[in-house]
Amino acid sequence: MTTVRAHDARATDAPLFPPVAPEDAEWQRHHLLDLDDFTVDELERVMLNTDAMKEILSREIPRVPALRGTTIVTLFYENSTRTRASFELAGKVLGADVINVSASGSSVSKGESLIDTVKTLQAIGADVLVMRHNRSGAPYLAARHAECSVINAGDGLHAHPTQALLDLYTIRNSVGDIRGKRVVIVGDALHSRVARSNIWSLTALGAQVTLCAPPTLLPAGLRSGEGRLPPVHVETNLDRAIEGADVVMALRMQNERMHGGFVPGMREYSRLYQVNADRLARANPGALVLHPGPMNEGVEISHEVAHGLQSHVEEQVTNGVAVRMAILWLITRTGGRAARAAAARGAL
């Protein structure tokens, strides 16, 4: 799968070079827990490195030795297909060793505490711990007790930073600068760690974010501005919310969390909040459709929109591998192995 580009033309045309950043600041972040404290510069650096990782993935043999000798452990207390698979692939493309641990079938099911599990995996030699947990904040606890890097692959209702980064990358790939662009996030924002992390990164780069959901599925304090999240627009009517949108992000209706009488029924929900062709027609022409997956087709998104021309859902999955490679690369530039190697060379 190689793309042939017009290289010959370049030899004579005056080429444009990006200016060299004067002595780039080093990457400081040792853990990736959420995007709430990410600077614009950090977001831009992740995007830049993701471009390079995509190039690697486009090669016939996508494999580089960058993280040779690095051990990545994925520790998942919740089910996952795409996040776990893409972290595993991202690690392997960079040459790392990847070990997968599930809560079921490990000592966790024998009652081992989270801290003990983290310490055990570290003692085995983990340099990076990729962790998903059903409790909000669990990765923060792990990070406090770990010397290795901790990457949050989704914690409870709180955050899913790599999903937000891949969404950001996918959006930027299509629309370019997102300043002033209208992003509508539709669906169960209350239970959505994806929505929360996305709100941080999208607003940091100047997008106008609108949350659209039934009042029962909106996080508390959003409208009043009392919550911790940055200010977003709230609109409970999807037909109005989607008007003039540049990006429409549908969230999964989380059936496993729908036992609190949040909506009268799935049929009513889908009638009022499904992203379908009629509603999409009210958005800007060519608006992007995103979904973090897995999709409940016919509930929050119609089959034709999910697989239509404006859907970037598959691209999101592909970009997910590249973004996670960028994160693994950047985060392993700090502490642990990098510092030890530098100390051994007398460089620090």
Add this chain to the structure above:
Amino acid sequence: MHDTIMSADDIRRAVTRIAHEIVENNRGIAGLVFVGMRTRGVPLAHRIARAITEFEGVSVPVGSLDVGLYRDDLPERGSSVNIQPSDLPEIRGQRIILVDDVLYTGRTVRAALDALIDYGRPERIQLAVLVDRGHRELPIRADFVGKNIPTSRADDVQVRLEETDGDEYVRVSAAREAEVTR
């Protein structure tokens, strides 16, 4: 104290001479592909290719290579952890001229050789550098050299090019000075 080792004119002449040497040694330009190593090898590769186009009347392909993911050491102080996309033409069966600004320990070139071979098997790889400052740690040598500069390991060699830095010179700062100016 720092000494200017090459002026803009010196750099221009060195690039032109290297271009001629490359064509002469390869008996023409058939199958030549220029690969510049980021950052400053890229504009140098374009300049050499442009010079060849001027006197041979045919354009030659130029690509760029980021070797950050292939290094066996941490990037040298001050250099970026950021990786940029490599952009290479077909290199299988081609004669690659790898271009960089400074040849020092040879570790960056070693990384570049690994990276290149991941893209395919070239017929051969030759190395062109603007400055060779010595102190090799690997059995690597340049085929085309703009200028050999005797340095001490503690010296700081600065190459500045119009395209990347808005300035054009090669300077060597003596050891102590190099520490202070950083």
